[in-house]
Amino acid sequence: MIIKGIFETLYMTLMSTLLAYVIGLPLGVILVVTEKESILPNLGLNKILNIIVNLARSVPFLILLIAVLPITRFITGTTIGSTATVVPLVIAAAPFIARLVESSIKEIDKGIIEAALSMGASPFQIIYKVMVPEATPSLIVGAAIATTTILGYSAMAGIVGGGGLGTIAINYGYYRYEKGIMIVTVILLILIVQVLQEAGMQIARKKDKRK
Amino acid sequence: MSRQLEEPIIEFKALGKTFSSANGEVKALKNINLKIHKGDIFGIIGMSGAGKSTLVRCINYLEKPTEGEIWFDGRELGSLNEKDLRKVRQSMGMIFQQFNLWMQRTAESNICFPLEIAGVDKKEAKLRAQELLKLVGLEDKAGAYPAQLSGGQKQRIAIARALATNPKVLLCDEATSALDPTTTESILNLLKDINKKLGITIVIITHEMNVVEKICSHVAIIDKSEIAEAGKVHDIFTHPKTQAAQRLVYPNDNRINHLVGKRCCRIVFDGSSSYDPVVASMILECKVLVNILYADMKDIDGKAFGELIIQLPEDEKTADKVIGYLHSKNLQAEEVSNYVG
Numbered sequence A: 001m002i003i004k005g006i007f008e009t010l011y012m013t014l015m016s017t018l019l020a021y022v023i024g025l026p027l028g029v030i031l032v033v034t035e036k037e038s039i040l041p042n043l044g045l046n047k048i049l050n051i052i053v054n055l056a057r058s059v060p061f062l063i064l065l066i067a068v069l070p071i072t073r074f075i076t077g078t079t080i081g082s083t084a085t086v087v088p089l090v091i092a093a094a095p096f097i098a099r100l101v102e103s104s105i106k107e108i109d110k111g112i113i114e115a116a117l118s119m120g121a122s123p124f125q126i127i128y129k130v131m132v133p134e135a136t137p138s139l140i141v142g143a144a145i146a147t148t149t150i151l152g153y154s155a156m157a158g159i160v161g162g163g164g165l166g167t168i169a170i171n172y173g174y175y176r177y178e179k180g181i182m183i184v185t186v187i188l189l190i191l192i193v194q195v196l197q198e199a200g201m202q203i204a205r206k207k208d209k210r211k
Numbered sequence B: 001m002s003r004q005l006e007e008p009i010i011e012f013k014a015l016g017k018t019f020s021s022a023n024g025e026v027k028a029l030k031n032i033n034l035k036i037h038k039g040d041i042f043g044i045i046g047m048s049g050a051g052k053s054t055l056v057r058c059i060n061y062l063e064k065p066t067e068g069e070i071w072f073d074g075r076e077l078g079s080l081n082e083k084d085l086r087k088v089r090q091s092m093g094m095i096f097q098q099f100n101l102w103m104q105r106t107a108e109s110n111i112c113f114p115l116e117i118a119g120v121d122k123k124e125a126k127l128r129a130q131e132l133l134k135l136v137g138l139e140d141k142a143g144a145y146p147a148q149l150s151g152g153q154k155q156r157i158a159i160a161r162a163l164a165t166n167p168k169v170l171l172c173d174e175a176t177s178a179l180d181p182t183t184t185e186s187i188l189n190l191l192k193d194i195n196k197k198l199g200i201t202i203v204i205i206t207h208e209m210n211v212v213e214k215i216c217s218h219v220a221i222i223d224k225s226e227i228a229e230a231g232k233v234h235d236i237f238t239h240p241k242t243q244a245a246q247r248l249v250y251p252n253d254n255r256i257n258h259l260v261g262k263r264c265c266r267i268v269f270d271g272s273s274s275y276d277p278v279v280a281s282m283i284l285e286c287k288v289l290v291n292i293l294y295a296d297m298k299d300i301d302g303k304a305f306g307e308l309i310i311q312l313p314e315d316e317k318t319a320d321k322v323i324g325y326l327h328s329k330n331l332q333a334e335e336v337s338n339y340v341g
């Protein structure tokens, strides 16, 4: 049962992170490049996206989880279990990831973008040949943060039967007072967070050629 | 001169640039008219904030002028669409004070980038990168990341990168300002070498007169957003007309300030003047004793220049006689006593 819980948790977390990046990465990039002094300035679009991201981020996850139940049912055909939980996780994490990506890309020096411009690179070439590669170490650190945050959210989804270690902790620890199992799940969650975080940092360090 | 008849490769026509921001407008450039010809090493010198960077960035349209035109190789850049502008930029290289290398790419990969942009295939790009690494004397650094290189080496890689697409001009914005004097010298020699070997036109932005003296053939002095004076380095050095030019040509302001009130004379010997002991003959001929305040030798654009500042006698007549004598010997001599720094 615990083993199944671990797999479900990992599945939800990694799947949600992946899908959230499919949305969050381009969104973060667009947030940067549409700024006033950037390579594809579009103030209107920039403003609208900023508002949407802020709105989405200001809804507490538990409320979002319940609020999007109809969408979840529409997409997955159910509202319980780990696959169903992926939907709210992606919706909650994508704007958060967009912000992480935005700040990673903003960290890079304007001079190196200028150098690319001076060689006749197009905005699209600058995005995928300069901005993303140069921000990679920072993006990986961001991904580690995002993954561990999503893991925490996935455990929260246990309250509404989201599956994984969160559900086990709630069913056994909260409803049946089986402290032993709850402690085990908590320790497992802590371990998984540690491993993911450390792995992310290691990869980022290896990738970074600035030192 | 045939040079004047030839089409310039870069021409500024009544160019102006105003930055508008929330806290008002800044006129960074006013009515700039300049011609830069093929093969020139053209220096643009001025104080901090004079508008040098803005001026050079107009050449590749990193900065869009708000007035006037900039012509490059027979085309007005303002008339081009984005795509054509990018194409034109591929025929210009640029290097920067802070090098601006991509930190996550190796030296070789940095050099290959402009070739990727220009659509050159990978194999060919690598060969070209090898050639360029050789040109800048860093064959052994192909696989090094910028963080593993010294400032001078970084600038060499940046130069190689800027030259990758065989550009017609190389724009340098304070390319040596972050380097120590020895490294500066070696980078300047490299630029000079490249100019000779490849015939590429070089535009150099600097605030240091010795950079201009060392490698430039022509110079424009920019002062408070305007061109104060422009011409051959030789002419500007021997006959600085404007105050802005004088301030740069006279080696240091302290000395000049020190002279205020006394009549002094600056004599410039260019390689062509006779080897007569001029000062000694002058003293004998005019029967005056003069005080030598300053003497220096400079190598400008490959020619040796001597510079001498003497204090003229108090007596007006004798002083005039001294100047007259110097002129009669075909020396560049001019009074600097009225100069206030």
Ligand SMILES: Nc1ncnc2c1ncn2[C@@H]1O[C@H](COP(=O)(O)OP(=O)(O)OP(=O)(O)O)[C@@H](O)[C@H]1O
Pocket: B019, B020, B021, B026, B027, B028, B046, B047, B048, B049, B050, B051, B052, B053, B054, B055, B207
């Ligand atoms: N993007 C900008 N927005 C507003 N003002 C600007 C901008 N860029 C430059 N300026 C202003 O234009 C003027 C000229 O700046 P510029 O950078 O061309 O000077 P510079 O001669 O290169 O100086 P330095 O030697 O310090 O590099 C300055 O007053 C500067 O504050």
Ligand SMILES: [Mg+2]
Pocket: B052, B053, B054, B174
């Ligand atoms: Mg500048």
